[in-house]
Amino acid sequence: MPSKLVNRKRVRKLKAGDVGPGPVVYWCSRDQRAADNWALIHACESAAATGAPVVVAFSLVPAFLGAGARQFGFMLRGLREMEAALKSRGIPFALLRGDPSETVPAFAKALDAGLIVVDQSPLRLGREWRDAVADRAPCPTHEVDAHNVVPVWEASPKLEVGARTLRGKLAKLYPEFLVEFPDLPNVSDAKLSDAAARAVDAARVTDWDATIAEAVEAGKAVPEVSWAVPGENAARATLEHFLTRRLRLYEHRNDPAKPQALSGLSPYLHFGHISGARCALEAKRFSKSASKAVEGFFEELVVRRELADNFCWYSPKYDQLEGQKYDWAKDTLRAHASDPRDHVYSLEQFEQAKTHDKLWNAAQLELVHGGKMHGFMRMYWAKKILEWTKTPEQALEFAIHLNDKYSLDGRDPNGYVGCAWSIVGVHDQGWKERPVFGKIRYMALSGCEKKFKIPDYIARVNQLVAAVKAGEKHSAASNPGRFHIDFDAAISKGEAGAGGSGGSAGGAAPGEKKSEKNFRPSVVVSAEELTRMVKAATEASAGDAARAADALDALLGVRVTAELLADTGVGKEVKRLSKSEGNAELAAKAKAVVNAWKKIVVG
Ligand SMILES: Cc1cc2nc3c(=O)[nH]c(=O)nc-3n(C[C@H](O)[C@H](O)[C@H](O)COP(=O)(O)OP(=O)(O)OC[C@H]3O[C@@H](n4cnc5c(N)ncnc54)[C@H](O)[C@@H]3O)c2cc1C
Secondary structure: OOOOOOOHHHEEEEEOOOOOOOOEEEEOOOOOOOOOOHHHHHHHHHHHHHOOOEEEEEEEOOOOOOOOHHHHHHHHHHHHHHHHHHHOOOOOEEEEEOOHHHHHHHHHHHHOOOEEEEEOOOOHHHHHHHHHHHHHOOOOEEEEOOOOOOOHHHHOOOOOOOHHHHHHHHHHHHHHHOOOOOOOOOOOOOOOOHHHHHHHHHOOOOOHHHHHHHHHHHOOOOOOOOOOOOOHHHHHHHHHHHHHHHHHHHHHOOOOOOHHHOOOOHHHHHHOOOOHHHHHHHHHOOOOOOHHHHHHHHHHHHHHHHHHHHHHHHOOOOOOHHHOOOHHHHHHHHHOOOOOOOOOOOHHHHHOOOOOOHHHHHHHHHHHHHOOOOHHHHHHHHHHHHHOOOOHHHHHHHHHHHHHHHOOOOOOHHHHHHHHHHHHOOOOOOOOOEOOOEOOOOOOHHHHHHHOOHHHHHHHHHHHHHHHHOOOOOOOOOOOOOOOOOHHHHHHHOOOOOOOOOOOOOOOOOOOOOOOOOOOOOOEOOHHHHHHHHHHHHHHHOOOHHHHHHHHHHHHHOEOOHHHHHHHOOHHHHHHHHOOOOOHHHHHHHHHHHHHHHHHHHO
16 A cells, blocks of 8 residues: 555665565664654554554664764663653564664564564665665565655765755755654554564563663773763754754854854764754744754755765765775875875874874863764864874774764764765865875864864863763763753653654644744753853853853743742843943843843743
């Protein structure tokens, strides 16, 4: 039966054939969420057509591309939440252990499955797994692109030269693919046979704490970070916090001294705890009030992210110099391979942040202790690895190794392409020729000095390292993005709404037309953060008007209560700013905040 809910172009038949009457197994791999998941919707719709049940399976491998406790802990905690969200919809969750190319077909056989559905991955190992599963599957196998707004195979039939050639192709397809998610078809009444139920029971997780503890112990060389609370609810809270409080700062995303400008979504997008399409749909609602910021966010979130998938999909040696299609970059790097280097560092020296460059060392420390390096610094960091290693091949290898080992969002097409852009010129053009780099774009410390306040960035990283070493958890200081979200409040409210498709991050009532007007932050800001934000505005107002304006804009998006205003007493600080005569724009912004807060106090 043709799918009504999922665009058929989003589905590739890895193994064709008629869907049988048995259960549908959704082998969940890249998109680890219950909400807004086209693969799960396809599985449920297919099952509902035959009255069959759906089982979601995840196959846990003992080692994955250098991942440690940081990544395994985040992932398993997210899966625990996913299991609960599925349970509320009558869908059991099975945790298989081992190579999915063996475990998934065996599980499907044990269930006498009628169909296997899997989400899409452009990475080599992921594709090998999917092909092997389809090969050995006892039933048809469908791959659904649940990660991209536009399915990678629909966006373009070929390797794209760069963002400029993909952007227009994607834009033409948004009306067809960037659409609201339907509700998940109900499959809760369908029952498993006794034999299938036994197979599912054998693969249920009986003790999540022990499962997580085991993985965290095995990968303890790279410990977990506390700021990124995993799971669908936390992902929604992060999106909401970004859109309602920090979106207008996004124009400063290339300033590492202003880390709050970034969304902080990459770990969630990487593990699929949130759908890129959900982020895009919600961001679009701010197009009028923050058009430049939304445009910039859309470019990164959709165009650049989907360009990375395009690259890995059509260029399977995406992580090797040899695998690059364009000769100019390979040729220029080879021509300069034997140029003398001013500094050459070993992997250990890089890893321990022991170079002569304080800025580079700070970036490396941010990665090691925070689990996420600022996006702009990532470019500088990788380019300097090219400058200070023996060969470009080694530079690419070191950069990918360190990125995958320490980044919470590592082992992702974005990471392979980010390293390849910096070191091998992928998606870039030739620049003025110079030693070591040849025609690859160069980045200089002096350029950074002009662009942002390096001492501020280094000071922030030092605070981050101190906070992490002191065991400070869930604080803004231990977060490389410097934002603080009261996740407990967000999650206990349940407004983030994992477990179903559709629904807005801002909690518009069912049936209520979604617009920016009814997009209200559901999380009340903490007293600590409110005080910090007001302090940032008042301190900056003396010498950095742009920064003060950003802070006031952010305050306007913050949800406060009358009690919080009374407890912190910050109202009078903002009132003072609203009366300052030096800068009319700042005074007006402060006045807007005062007026908004007055309404809250008066009720
Ligand atoms: C050397 C290098 C390594 C990188 N490694 C990774 C990585 O391992 N994982 C990763 O997700 N990104 C990587 N990036 C891309 C980018 O730096 C990060 O996506 C971004 O910093 C993530 O933070 P954010 O979500 O707060 O960013 P935001 O600016 O808020 O971006 C929102 C989302 O847009 C996407 N995005 C942003 N910038 C890019 C980009 N340049 N290319 C592709 N997608 C982008 C990401 O999905 C990101 O989460 C790398 C870039 C470079 C130069």
